Amino acid sequence: MQRDRRTIDALRGRGGLPRxxxxxxxxxxxxxxxxxxxQVVGAAGDAHTGDDRWFRALADSVELVRIEL
Incomplete structure (x- = not known):
């Protein structure tokens, strides 16, 4: 949970999340x-690194929004 909080703080600091x-x-x-x-985030992360087998099963039910910082 501490890692999640650091990630959230970093995203806010870069403008990736509204304050x-x-x-x-x-x-x-x-x-x-x-x-x-x-599980959905894990499948998306795996797809981003080349293993899309899990994300393909979810693709019709998921809207993936990429935030470029």
């Missing part, structure tokens, strides 16, 4: 659906 945007962290043991976002 007023609220970001909360949840416990997947309390909310099992939180793992879905992690």
């Amino acid at each position: 007023g945007m609220r970001v909360d962290h949840g416990n997947p043991l309390d909310e099992p659906m939180l793992w879905i976002a992690d």
Whole structure:
């Protein structure tokens, strides 16, 4: 979670996230659906590095927005 906070702070510092945007962290043991976002991001990251097999399965349901800083 600390790494996530550093990433959020870095994105805000570069203008990648609006300063007023609220970001909360949840416990997947309390909310099992939180793992879905992690899986989608992982599939997108793998596709970005050349392994798109997982992202292809999600591509019709996901809108990927690239932010260039």
